[in-house]
Amino acid sequence: MSLREIYERTFDESCGKSIDATDCPECDGRLATDGGETSCEACGLIVDHYYIDHTHGPRVFDDDPVPTRRTGGRLTPTRHDRGVSAEIGYNRDANGQRVSSEKQRQLHRLRREHRRARFGSKAERNLATALQEIARMGSALDLPYSVVEEASQTYRRAQQQDLIRGRSLEMMAAGSLYATCRARGLPRRQAEIANVARCTVIQVRTGYRVLNSELGIDAQIVTARTAVPRLASDCGVSSAIQARAYELAELADDDGITNGRNPMGVAAACLYLATKQHGGKQTQAEFATTADVTVPTLRARYYELTERV
Template sequence: MSLREIYDRTFDESCGKSIDASECPECDGRLRTDGGETACEGCGLIVDQYYFDHTHGPRVFDEDPHSVPRTGGKLTPTRHDRGVSAEIGYNRDANGRTVSSKKRRQLYRLRREHRRARFESKGERNLATALGEIIRMGSALDLSWSLIEEASQLYRHAQDADLIRGRSVEMIAAGSLYATCRRRGLPRPRAEIASVARCSCDQVQTGYRALNSELGIDAQVVTARTYVTRLGSDSGLSTRVQSRAYELATTADEDGITNGRNPAGVAAACLYLAGTEHDVAPTQTELAALADVSVPTLRARYVELTELV
């Protein structure tokens, strides 16, 4: 999204005068350029439009053997057919007109047969169910779309390695999402994955263990620094306190006092110590509840940090 004006000056048809391109001619609001349209953030007036799309490549000719055709949408591993299947509409045609009752009955029959022929085997049906579960859990946890696609691809590898046989589809789907978070070093505990999954926390761990033993998940080490930003945002602390807590977590990692410790507890202690330095610290009970640790654990890490600094 760009905040830069397309032109320095523009023309107002109502008054016939040139106006500033960063100011709305109707409500004096701020203009924002997005997708080729310059619109006002206040009233929504579209001041300027730019219809040319420069994202596509060169033209494709059938007689060129080296050309790659561009048809359909973007391929994605989050669909069992990678997004190449078609969808049959309901009560309106391509022009938006209402179809007749005879055509609606025909479309109903076509959708029914299309639904039956959508899956070639039971494996594809299970794959579609698992990918839908991964998308649902990723959306509930507010994960990025690239992470959801990576988790979907990991589930496909597990299906190719015949790891689904004898195991629950939901368990391997939740394990794939948890394994992708571990691969990227994101602080997402098993309990959080299990809270939105259709399986227990032990089943999430079982699915992850099966994927790790057969596929070799390259899990990243989750340090206290990865928890500081998340816990600081959840507790509502200021950026200054979070920056100081990040410095304390870095010092704790360098001195090795975090070895064998719960990184969430260390991060909570860093936030508590940084808050006490700025006289805005929340209670130990609140930080311990956010970090999912006990209050004595947070207090023990706090004492170690005070001795260090």
Template sequence: MSLREIYDRTFDESCGRSIDATACPECDGMLETEGGETRCDECGLIVDQYYIDHTHGPRVFDDDPEPTRRTGSRLTPARHDRGLSAEIGYNRDANGARLPSKKQWQLHRLRREHRRARFGSKAERNLAHALQEIARMASALDLSQSVAEEASQTYRRAQNHDLIRGRSLEMMAAGSLYATCRCRGLPRRLDEIATVARCTVEQVQTGYRALNSELRINAQTVTARAHVPRLASDCGVSAAVQGRAYELAELADDEGISNGRNPAGVAAACLYLATKQRGGTQTQADFSTVANVAVPTLRARYYELRERV
């Protein structure tokens, strides 16, 4: 039984005591701490046990001229070696001073040999190329680093299941990124991925189907409300119109209007109806162009929403 919250107390490194009480709450006996466990000498009640030292810092050795610091980047699946490789500089040293020409030529030769020995096999070389493609596409689509890392992990799973053999690296990399967007419920279409990828829409779809059939991708349903912020930003509508369109999109999802329909078209219809209610000037053609749907599709969803509202 702890007498105070875990994060409100300190840890006595000399004896392992983690509470300030000195008497047992049951029999008022004396408390003794040993090995991070506090117990009563009279009744044997274990009052507290706590083995985590939150105050411990980096290890410091006596022969070090200065305390050892924890440096280096964190491990990431977005790199083929998970970020453990070293990088050799070019023309300046650690203090910023320019290196002499002889030292620069030596570093040039070291970089060349380091680049040659960077990959242990052809599979690692192909993995590095695919992960660079995923990072490039994620940056072009303005996706977060966590999405790129998850897509890299999906590609690694595909490589472990031998799904890359007979398929292009670019196709599987684009399929992994699209599968990650589907798993997170992000409103990204196939043509958006294909625009920044080095493959066609059909190839992206083929790569995603291969991943979905073999890895059982847990794809989330993309709702109309997920498309509203991006379409509102592309159309340049006001915050009031965007808020009203989000409410209409929630109504469409709850009432089943968006069932079996393109969620982008439903979101565009919500934005158009909200614009008309708030006195905007955008037309149906403006919203249909941004949403990549036909004007009759937007108009049909608009009529359905107007009847429900």
């Protein structure tokens, strides 16, 4: 069996045709494309098919006051129905005119029935609750929307593999968000996720452990250099100190100082050393409190850095 395409494939945006040939390979007849299928007009051989029809544009009528176009939001995994459901308005119609009181009562009844019919099962209702929780935590942590979408997709994968059964929705939602941050290499600690989540740090750790073992999360290694920008922003140091601390963090990662140690402690030590070199006045306690490490930990990493520099 051949593993390659028999005919060379390209794509023409204007006509939706996906091959360059114009003659039938069987009877040398003329090829025509209709509805995404390229077939021979003589023998009827279907040479290729492409189900997306690019030839049909939006329906726009000249007598309409406002041109109507087929538009809509894109599909998103952050909604339980991927954003294809409709929303019923309240007091105004599509033209912006205020509706009557009788129509408002009718819209109220329609919204009530619409809410009841949105979920086909209890699993969909739980999925909607979890996705709303992920969106809320992402907004509280000021995370990019792409991270929220990836966390929602991770939760969907966990639900498909029946990992939610017997576990709380909030725990698995927080674990999905933390797993996405680890996969993206974002310096977010479990305590930060737990501060905005409706669960504890232990539950966030448990949810991440389940997802990591069952789904195989491609978690990035947390290094000192990835923690320096966030820690420098929280401490309010200058750009020169941050640049020097980043150089020290690269040196610590290359020399193996961070092996088996808390990266936040190494990053705090790099910032403290860079502050001393530039004549800053921040103390070890301030950096240790911001990095959520103890002062002896910061001091031990500081001594190791001064021996290498």
